[in-house]
Amino acid sequence: MTTTTTSPVLDTRALNRATLARQLLLDRADLPVLDAVAHLGGLQAQEPQEPFVGLWSRLRAFDPTVLSELLTGRRVVRTRVMRGTVHLLTADDALAWRARHDAMLRQRVTSAFRRELVGVDLDELAAAGRALAADGEPRSMAELGRALAARWPAAGPRGLAEVLVAALVPMAQLPPRGLWRARGGARYLPLATWLGREIGPPDPDGTDPVGRALVRRYLAAYGPAAVADVRAWSGLAGLPAAVAAIRGELVTFRDERGRELVDLPDAPRPAPDTPAPVRFLPAFDNAILGYDDRGRIIDDAHRGLSVAGERVVLVDGRVAATWKVAADTVTVAPLRRLSKAERAEVAEEGREVAAFLSDGESDRVRVPASPD
Template sequence: MKTGKLGRTVLDARALNRATLARQHLLTRADTTVTEAVAHLCGLQAQEPQEPFTGLWSRLSGFRPGQLDEALTGRTVVRTHLMRRTVHLVTADDALAWRARHDAMLRQRVLGTYRSELAGIDLDEVAAAGRAVMADRQPRTMRELVQALEDRWPGPPRRALGELLVAALIPMAQLPPRGLWQRTSGVRNLPMATWLERDIDPLPADGDDPVGQRLLHRYLAAYGPAAGADLRAWSGLAGLPAAIKAARARGELVVLRDERGRQLLDLPDAPRPDPDTPAPVRFLPAFDNAILGYHDRSRIIDAPHLGLSVAGHRTVLVDGRVTATWTVRDHQLRIAPLRPLTTPEQKAVHTEAQALATFLAEDIEQIHLDTGA
C-alpha cells in the first residue's frame, strides 16, 4: 500500500487480495455460527446445492455439515432467488429485508431472458393467480405451479412461465431436503412469507432507500474495498449510486484507489491486512463468492482463467490466488494446477486436500496432484 498524489491510499493487487481474503474468512477460519457467517457474507451462491458446504468448511473453524442442515430446517437460513436472479443461501432476516429491493431486477432479468415468449402477459395478473394457487400452503414444484395456471396462459413455454413465477413474481423459498448435506432432491417451492411465517419488508413509500444503504455497508464489510461496478455486479442492482452518494455525504466511507487509478470505496475501520500476510491454501466450491462478488476479479484470479469462475469449476487458492482446479471422481480428489507449484506449495495443497477429503466423506481413496511430470 502507498499514498497517492491526492493523499488517498493506493492498494496494489496483493493488498486488495489480502483484504478480500480477510473479509471472506479465507485468511483465517472464523469461529462463528453458520447463520452469522451467511449473514456476514451477504449470502452464498447456491444453485449447486452441495457447494455451500465446502465454502463454509473453508471459512469456519470446526464446521460440520449438520450445522447448515439445522439452519435450513430451522428456517434461520433459506434458499431463494435473489442477487443476480441466482439461487442464494441467505439468512431469513436478509431474505425478508432485501427481497422487495430486488423485485424489479428479478422481473427485468426474467423478461430479458424470455422477452418474446412472455410478450403481452399481464405480470400482475399472473402473480395474483400464482399466489391464489399457493394460498393452500402446499409446496409445489415449478412444473406443478405452471400446470395449475396453463389453462389461463397456454401460450408461453412452461419454462418461461415457471421461472417468471418462482424467480420473480412470487418470493419463494426452496424447501428442504433441497440443499441438505449429501441429499438429492428436486425443488419444491413455498412462498417465503409462508415458510418463514413473516411478511416481506415493504419498500419505504417516501423514496428513501435504507435497504440499499444497508446493502452497501454489508457488501463492503464482506467484499471491500470495491468499486461501484463491483457492487452492481454482485447484486445485479443498478439503482445504488444514490446509496453511495448518501453514505459518502455522511462521511461513512473512505475513498481508495487501485494501481490503475480506479476509485474504490470502503468502510473506515474494515480490515486491510499487510500485503505480506501469509495466505493459506483454501479449496473453494463452484461459483464461490470470493470470485463472483466483483466486476473486476483480478484481485483473486488472473485474466486467462476468468472463464473458470462462471463455468462451475471448483478452484484452489494458493498464496491467495486461483492456482488450480479440483474435482472428485471415481474415489479420487484430483487437483489440476494452472501453473507449476513449488515443492512447499505442493505440500501445502496436499495437506489441505487431505483435510478436505476427510470432510467430504465420499470414500476418497486417493489424492492426485498433477505436477505435469
C-alpha cells in the same frame, strides 16, 4: 465516481489480502454458522451442496448438519435474490433485501422469456401464482408451469413458472433441497409463507435504507471495492446514490488502474505480505463472482472458470488450480506450475477436504506439479 489524487493506492496484492480477510479465507473463523452466512451476505447456492464446502473452507470445526438444521428450522433460506441467482441467506436478510431486488429480477427474467410470455399480463400471472400457492402445498417448477399453462395455453409452461418463481412472487426453495447429502428437486412456497413473516418494503422512507444497508454489508465482506463491484455482486442499479448517501462514513482508496474504491474505516486491510493458506473453494463462490474487477483473486486468462462452475484452489491467495472429486479421490488440476512447497500444501488441504466430503473414509488426493 471522481478519482481523487490524495487517496492511497492499494495494489492487487493488498486488495487480495483484504478480500481473503473479509471472506474468512485468511484464517478460518470461530463464528456460528448462522453468523457466518450473515457476514458473507449469503452464499451463492444454485448447486445445492456447494455452500457446505464454502463454509468448511471458512469456519473452524464446521459441522454440516448445523447448516441443514438452520434450513429445516427456517433460519436460513434458499431463494432468488442477488443477480437473480439462488442464494443461501439468513431469513432476516432474505426478508429485508428481497423487495429491493424486485425491479432487477423482473427485468432480467422477463427479458429472457419475452417470446414465451406474449399476451401474458404479468400482474395477472403473479396473482394466479399467489392463488395457486395459497393452499400451502409445495410445488415443483414443472407443476407450477402445468397449472399456469391451463390459463395461458399459448405461453410456454417453463417460461410461466420461471418468471413467477424468479421474479414475480418471492419464493423459497424448500428442504430437502440444500440439505447435507440430500437429493431432491426444487419445490417452492412463497417466501413469506415459508418463513411466517412478511417481506420488508424496499424504500419505506424514500432514502433507500435497504440500498445503504446493502452497501455497508457488501463492504464488510468484500471491500475495499468500487461501485461497479457492488453492482456486480448485487445486480442492482441505483447504488451510486446509496454510496453517496453514506460517503461520510467511508474511507477512499484507489486501485492501480485509478478507480476509486470505498471501504468501511475499521474493516481489516492486512499487509500485502501476510501469508495466505491454500483454500479449496466451491463452484460459483462469491469471493470471485462478487466483483466486477476480479483481478484481485483470479487472472484474466482464467476468469471464465468463475462462471463455468469449476471448483478452484487458492494458492497464495489466488486461483491456481481447479479440483474435482471422483471415486473418493480429490484430483487437482494446476493452472500453473506449483512449487514443491505449494504442491505439498495443496495436497495437505486436499486430504482435509476429501475427509470432510467422505466423513473421514477417504483422504486420497492427486496433485500434479504442473498443468497437463
